[in-house]
Amino acid sequence: MSYHSNLQPKFNIAYIKLATKTEGPFTRTCIWFQGCNIKCPGCVNVDLQSLEPRNIVTLEELLNIVKAAKEKYDIEGVTLSGGEPTLQKELHVFNQEIRKMGLGIIMFTGKNIKELDDELIESVDLIIDGPFIESKLDEKRILLGSTNKKLHFITDRYTKHKDYFDNEVSINEITVEDYIFINGD
Numbered sequence: 001m002s003y004h005s006n007l008q009p010k011f012n013i014a015y016i017k018l019a020t021k022t023e024g025p026f027t028r029t030c031i032w033f034q035g036c037n038i039k040c041p042g043c044v045n046v047d048l049q050s051l052e053p054r055n056i057v058t059l060e061e062l063l064n065i066v067k068a069a070k071e072k073y074d075i076e077g078v079t080l081s082g083g084e085p086t087l088q089k090e091l092h093v094f095n096q097e098i099r100k101m102g103l104g105i106i107m108f109t110g111k112n113i114k115e116l117d118d119e120l121i122e123s124v125d126l127i128i129d130g131p132f133i134e135s136k137l138d139e140k141r142i143l144l145g146s147t148n149k150k151l152h153f154i155t156d157r158y159t160k161h162k163d164y165f166d167n168e169v170s171i172n173e174i175t176v177e178d179y180i181f182i183n184g185d
């Protein structure tokens with residue numbers, strides 16, 4: 001990867017948790033992107049809907065955060081959440097670099113997978129798609145919100161870990177480190 005600093009992809013981030021066990025199997029870094037235009041009634045992340053810049057970070061800065069989390073917490077992968085991660089242009093470039101580190105990627109999206117570019121789909125291991133539908137609350141699976149949401153295993157990295165989501169009992173948060181906030185420009 002080689003970008004002049006002005007040409008690097010940039011990402012709009014709300015916050016990042018460096019190491020958590022509650023955003024997918026194993027210990028993961030979770031990134032909540034800022035901005036979502038889907039506006040599901042009953043959304044629990046209303047503060048992440050605004051499309052305004054919140055913390056703008058370059059590709060290199062974001063990769064360095066993940067690298068540091070890998071070294072410090074031996075994370076297995078990264079979870080992309082929000083907000084709507086797919087609004088981030090060139091997210092696939094970030095994902096491809098994450099893969100080079102040997103890390104897995106789980107992405108939540110309020111869109112249907114059919115709306116996504118192949119390039120983005122192929123850069124992720126597991127996609128959980130669909131809007132949150134308040135009248136279809138999912139009480140049998142954790143993290144998914146509503147029963148319409150589907151798991152799409154793009155690679156076989158997480159196929160053996162589907163059970164993680166089939167869990168009626170809320171997993172207690174095991175936070176290794178608190179959220180970090182980034183001061184953007």
Ligand code: SF4
Nearest residue numbers: 036039040043083110
């Ligand atoms: S897709 Fe997610 S963040 Fe966006 S409005 Fe729906 S629940 Fe909220």
